[in-house]
Amino acid sequence: MKKSNSTYSILVLAFAFMLLGTFGIQAQVLYKPEPAVNPNLGGNVAWDAICASSEFNQYFVGFNWDPPLVASNNKFILELSDANGYFSNPTELASVSDKNQVFDFVFQFALPSDIRGDKYKMRVRSTSPAKTSPASDAFTMYYIDYKAPLLISENGSGNIPSGGKIQICGGGSVTLKPHNIPNAGTYIYNWYRSGTPLAEKTESITVSDPGMYYVELDYGDCSGSANTMSNYIEISTGNSAGLAINGASSISLCPGETHLLQANISGEGLTYKWYKDGAVVSGPTVDGSSFTVDAGTSGFEGSYKVEISGSGVCTELSAPVTVSNSSSFEITLVNEENIVLLPAQTKTLSVTTSASNATYQWYKNGVAITDATSNTLNVDTIGEYYVTVTDSGGSCAPAPIASATTKVVSPQSFEFVVDYIGTYGSCESVDATLSLTTINAVGSNGSKTDVTTDLQNSFGYQWKLNGSNIAAETAKTITVSNQEENGAYTLIGTLDAFQATSNSLQVKLASKETLQITANGTVFCEGGEPIVLESTTDLTNESFEWKKDGTVVNTSSQNLTVSGPGVYQLVITSNDCPLVSNQVTITAFDESLLVLDKSKDLIIIEGETETLTASGADSYEWYDAGNNLISSNSYYDFSEEGEYLLIATFGTCTVSKVITITYRDMFAIPNVITANGDGINDLWVLPNTYSRDPNVLVTIFNERGEQVFSQAGYENNWPQSTTSFNKQNMIFYYKVTRGGKSLKQGTITVIK
Known part of the structure; x- marks a missing residue:
């Protein structure tokens, strides 16, 4: 089959x-x-x-x-x-x-x-x-996350040259790089020159040899399916014509002056392009071999270069010529930020300069101030102030340069800004530090000026909690470390007739207490003893929630009887913040949690001992057939036949398993012998389990119940040669015992 x-x-x-x-x-x-x-x-x-x-x-x-x-x-x-x-x-x-x-x-x-x-x-x-x-x-x-043709250009600028051609002059080089692929630096590349693979595998390559250059992404054996082959860039070389700008490499001009920059190669129908600080300022122009720098134009200072191109010449860029301003000098108004002037106050403005022979003139609201010709000025009225500086020690004709403007204002009010200092988390931190961070002077038009540096030491301070003064808290900073002080904090400041009020900051500190819950078991079973969760905290006057898997299941019971498997937690609301307990995980009961290292139907050799070990439970009890407790260990050594009961406890759950022990018969006890003297089956031979053991007694009875043989440590020697049988077929009875306990019994038929 x-x-x-x-x-x-x-x-x-x-x-x-x-x-x-x-x-x-x-x-x-x-x-x-x-x-x-x-x-x-x-x-x-x-x-x-x-x-x-x-x-x-x-x-x-x-x-x-x-x-x-x-x-x-x-x-x-x-x-x-x-x-x-x-x-x-x-x-x-x-x-x-x-x-x-x-x-x-x-x-x-x-x-x-x-x-x-x-x-x-x-x-x-x-x-x-x-x-x-x-x-x-x-x-x-x-x-393959990128499957489109690459585009390459010089330095990845995105400007592909006309016809895809770039000319290198005088042994120079050019860097080629793709410009249309995101995260370009994370890939490996295959670069080619005129069909020949190059050794470079990087995002960009710098080349100086002529040829047709192109690139693809290196996807190994998968490269062909990606279709990333780029455009071609043709590199050619030529000899430098020695292009330069005539004259000195550094030129200084006075205001109003002009200077002509002239290329050393001119005529012949060449095309010129002029650059300032890398940007084109003139051209491309045929025969435009010169460029005029006008110092009367703002921002004329910079680095100038010229580039030539044309038939029969190599495209070439000159070395730079630097043009600077001869009369320039630095002016720094020390009080550039707006100044707040309180009644009866005087403020001092000052200026610094790099001019070698400076003279000064101060202005208020655009009008020169009489006799205000030093580098400082005391002011006691509001307005807009600046100073002009003239340097009569330079090579150029003196010309005044104005500083930045400082606005002196009189505040209509002040505003405080307070903030948390350091790390603070609502209902997470156990302390919080609050401090004044900004003082703003508020003008009549609502404009704000930061005057923290000037006035933070002039104000008197008072912290408030929920609108009430906090005793002895009169500094710019306050630290809260008690959950009972949770609430809204504000800072009040007083200066002369001004009073400033800060924004409000809510402080919600977490409790420093630890909330612990315990359970009388963690394995849930239907019909078992209830699993009860208890708290170490008295919940009588508390607002609390028992949660299972994040969902509220009870808000009124001091103890919670578990309704099923899940993750349980207790949350107490303390001063507007949750106090969260540890988690207790209740798992579903599964009889497979009890593991036996051998079969529960165990076959042993009579006279020997076999150990059965259980694991996975909290405790164990072994009972014999008479319901007597014989062990509380995780294992038991079996030596007798019969049925046994194992009860394993998992928290409030139990598993019962019946263990069956049977003897293994090495071979059957013979019930027929032929005592005819032929040497075959003449003796009654017992298995080794029962023979030659001094603790085992073998007794044989005739059919009338009379004892005819008894021997401890049976030697397999019955019937002896002197035994006589008066019938052709006789039946005898045997009994095998150990310590008075019967092991085997049956009949023996003797055939003559």
Whole structure:
């Protein structure tokens, strides 16, 4: 009869376990993973390289392992190495927890988007027991996240030259770089010159040799499917004509002066382009070999260059000529920010300058102030002030230069800004520090001027909590460290007739207390003793919530009787902040939590002892057939036949298992002998379990119940040669005992 596949699998598994038990092999064997066929594509060939993308990213790996079985909570995890084939920081590709009795299965995975390389390996790891398979062979794996042609230009500027041509003069070089790919620095590149691969793999290359240059992304064996080949840049070379700008390399001009910059190569229909600080200021112009710098124009100072191009010449850029302002000097108004002037106050303005021979004139609201000709000025009225500085010691004709303007204002009011100092989290921190950060003077038009530096030491301060003064808190900073002081804090400041009020800051400190809950068990079972959660804190006058899995289940009971598996927690509202307890996790009861290291139907050899060990429970009780407690250990040594009861306790739950112990018969006790002297079956021979044991007594009775033989440590020597039998067939009765307890009994038929 042909066996079904399931029957065949069971037989194979049973045979495997038999071999494992015979030879003492206890460890699982994990084999290296292998590429597998994608069942969704209809083919029958496994992949040999991975070229994944957003359009397709579904791959399969086959894996097999040998018993013994793994634990029921085991996971098999498929891991990927780094690009060099090392597993120091592996990437998890997939995991399964439902294959713990399946010895040959496949993982499905998607390739992560940052994987690019030719040396990736895979392996499989089990969690219970913790074992790792050998690594797979190395494979090409690329996630192709960019699949468009690259565009290259000089320095990645995005300006592709006309005709794709760049000319290099006088042994120079040019840097080529793609400009249309995001995160360009994360890729590997293949650069080519006139069809020949170059050694460079970087984002950019600097070249000086002529040729046709182009690039593609290096996706290894997957490069062809990405279609990233770039445009071509043709590099040509030529000889330098020695272009330069005539005259000195550094020129200084006075205000109103002009200077003509002249290229040393002119005429011949060449095209000129003039640059200032890298930006084009003139051209391209045919025969425009000169450029005029006008010092009367603001911002004329800078670095100037000229570029020539044209038929028969190499495009070339000159060295720079620096043009500066001869009469320039620095002016710094010390009080550039607006100044707040209180009644009866005087403020001093001052200026610094780099002029070698400076003279000064101060102005108020655009009008010169009489006799205000020094580098400082005392002011006692509001207005806009600035100073002009003239340097009569330079090479140019003196010209006054004005400083920045300072506005002196009289405030209509003041505004305080307070903020938290350091790290503060509402209902998280156990203390908080608040401080004055800004004092603003507020003008009549609502404008604000920061006067913190000038006035922070002039104000008197008072902190308030919920509108009431806090005793002795009269500094700019306050520290709150008591949860009972939670509330709204403001700072009041007084200066002469002014009073400033700050913004309000809410302080909600977490309790410094620890809230602890306990349970009389953590395993929930229907019909078992109730699991009760208790708190170490008296909840009588508290506002509280018992929560299960984050959902409120009770708000009134001091203790909570658990309704089912879940994560339980107690939250007390203390001074507007939650005080959160520890978590207690209640798990569902499962009889499989009780594990026996051997079968509950145990066969032992009579006269020997076999130990059965239980695990997983909190406590154990072993009972014999008379319901007598015989052990409270996790194990028991069995030596007698019979039925036993094991009760294992898991918190408030129990599991009962009946243990059946039977003797293994080495061979049957014979019930017929032929005492005819032929040397065959003449003696009644007992198994070794009962013979030659001084503690075992063998007794034989005739059919009338009379004892005819009795021997301790039976020597397999009955009937003896002197024994006579008066009938052809006689029946005897035997009894085998140990310590007065019957082990075996039956009949013996003697045939003459």
